[in-house]
Structure formats: C-alpha cells, structure tokens
Amino acid sequence: xxxxxxxxxxxxxxxxxxxxxxxxxxxxxxxxxxxxxxxxxxxxxxxxxxxxxxxxxxxxxxxxxxxxxxxxxxxxxxxxxxxxxxxxxxxxxxxxxxxxxxxxxxxxxxxxxxxxxxxxxxxxxxxxxxxxxxxxxxxxxxxxxxxxxxxxxxxxxxxxxxxxxxxxxxxxxxxxxxxxxxxxxxxxxxxxxxxxxxxxxxxxxxxxxxxxxxxxxxxxxxxxxxxxxxxxxxxxxxxxxxxx
Numbered sequence: 001x002x003x004x005x006x007x008x009x010x011x012x013x014x015x016x017x018x019x020x021x022x023x024x025x026x027x028x029x030x031x032x033x034x035x036x037x038x039x040x041x042x043x044x045x046x047x048x049x050x051x052x053x054x055x056x057x058x059x060x061x062x063x064x065x066x067x068x069x070x071x072x073x074x075x076x077x078x079x080x081x082x083x084x085x086x087x088x089x090x091x092x093x094x095x096x097x098x099x100x101x102x103x104x105x106x107x108x109x110x111x112x113x114x115x116x117x118x119x120x121x122x123x124x125x126x127x128x129x130x131x132x133x134x135x136x137x138x139x140x141x142x143x144x145x146x147x148x149x150x151x152x153x154x155x156x157x158x159x160x161x162x163x164x165x166x167x168x169x170x171x172x173x174x175x176x177x178x179x180x181x182x183x184x185x186x187x188x189x190x191x192x193x194x195x196x197x198x199x200x201x202x203x204x205x206x207x208x209x210x211x212x213x214x215x216x217x218x219x220x221x222x223x224x225x226x227x228x229x230x231x232x233x234x235x236x237x238x239x240x241x242x243x244x
Contacts, residue, residue: 076171076173079177079183082101082102082177082180083105083180084098084099085182086180086181086182087182089129090134092137092181095181096141096146097143099141099178106177108148108149109149110149111151118162118163118164118166119161119163119168121170121217121218123220123222124159124221125158125225127224127226128228128234129227129228130197131232133234136157138153140179141178149162149163149164151178159175175217176213188227191227196229197228198227198229199212200233202224203215203223203224205236205237205240222241
C-alpha cells in the first residue's frame with residue numbers, strides 16, 4: 001500500500017535513527033549486489049568481445065559511472081515562480097510550509113516504498129558555498145500536508161527516491177525544487193556566476209558539465225554542488241558513496 005500523503009505526526013528522532021540504520025543496511029546490500037553484477041558483466045565482455053562492451057557501459061551508466069544528461073521530456077518549471085523558493089544565502093531550512101503548492105507545480109509521482117512495487121533509490125548529496133559546507137536538512141519533501149518521492153529523513157545529505165512509478169527518472173533540479181532552493185545552471189540560492197565564483201557540480205568525483213537541473217539521480221550516486229572559486233572546492237571532492 002502506498003504511504004499516505006499526510007501523517008498525524010512526524011517521526012521521532014529515535015525512529016528516524018532506526019530508519020536510517022535500516023536504509024544504510026539496504027544500501028550496503030545493493031552495493032554488494034552491484035559489485036557482483038559488474039564482475040559478471042566483465043567476464044561476459046571478455047568472452048563475447050566488443051559487441052557486449054556496449055552493454056557493460058550502459059549498465060554502469062557510462063565509462064566512469066557518471067550519468068549522461070537526461071533525454072526524458074521533463075518540463076521543469078522556472079524555479080523563480082515556485083511558492084516559497086529561497087533565493088537567500090545558506091543555511092537553508094527544510095522549507096515545507098509551501099511544499100504542497102510546489103508539488104502541485106512539479107507533478108511528481110506518488111510517494112511509495114512498497115518492496116517490489118516501487119522505485120527505491122538513494123543519492124548522497126553534498127553542498128558547499130564559498131568553501132563552507134551547507135547542511136542538507138532532515139525532512140525535505142515531507143510535511144503533515146504533503147509528501148514527495150524525493151525527500152530526506154535526516155541531515156546526512158542522503159536523498160531518498162521512493163516512487164510509486166517504477167519508470168520515474170528523477171532529476172537534481174526536481175529535488176532542489178522540492179526543497180525550494182533556487183538553482184539554475186549558473187545560480188544557487190542568492191548567488192550567481194561572477195568571474196571565478198562559479199556554480200560547479202560533481203558526480204562521483206568528476207565535474208558535470210551539463211545543465212545541473214537535468215542531472216539524472218540514479219541509484220547510489222554521489223553528487224556535490226559547490227559555489228565559489230576554484231580554490232574553494234572541497235579537497236578532495238567526495239567521490240564514493242558512503243557505507244556507514
């Protein structure tokens with residue numbers, strides 16, 4: 001059964017901690033399964049040759065696991081028009097007061113976490129502005145009035161994608177719109193590109209040169225959003241999905 005769109009209470013800190021523990025164990029299981037699958041694909045590639053290599057690359061999401069820009073026809077709204085959009089400096093709260101109105105504009109699938117009947121992915125998100133880390137808060141996309149398939153449970157930056165639509169292909173821009181943080185291909189919150197102060201996005205440690213709004217959020221991805229000079233980049237840029 002799909003999760004209700006509203007709830008009579010928010011989970012307690014202890015409940016969120018236990019839920020996070022369960023999620024981490026599930027992520028570790030998926031990472032182990034993915035590693036086994038990659039070994040099998042490599043073995044098949046050696047036997048069958050170049051014809052199968054294209055399948056291996058497709059299964060891995062590209063030569064280095066970095067997703068290519070989305071080709072799905074998604075009409076993202078102008079973030080400046082969304083209710084409660086934050087064009088302010090960080091820190092940014094979970095910003096759920098006008099979540100229901102934003103979800104009405106975004107037209108995302110229904111939230112669901114039914115095993116085998118829903119899409120359930122995870123993305124690790126890090127943000128820094130002018131060299132300072134920015135907290136991705138708990139309960140983004142979740143309120144007593146509305147719930148998004150793109151959301152957080154805690155403040156670790158772990159983004160949960162729990163969609164009743166198995167074919168849902170979420171984008172980074174959709175998550176930022178759910179959160180209500182203004183982001184375009186050159187702006188983040190209150191700041192826009194100016195000289196060497198630039199918006200830069202990294203995926204699994206590699207710089208992403210496409211429109212960040214259209215970055216596909218595939219399972220077990222590590223995404224880093226930074227704004228600032230090249231000297232203010234995280235060192236090193238996070239590239240591995242956390243396992244604990």
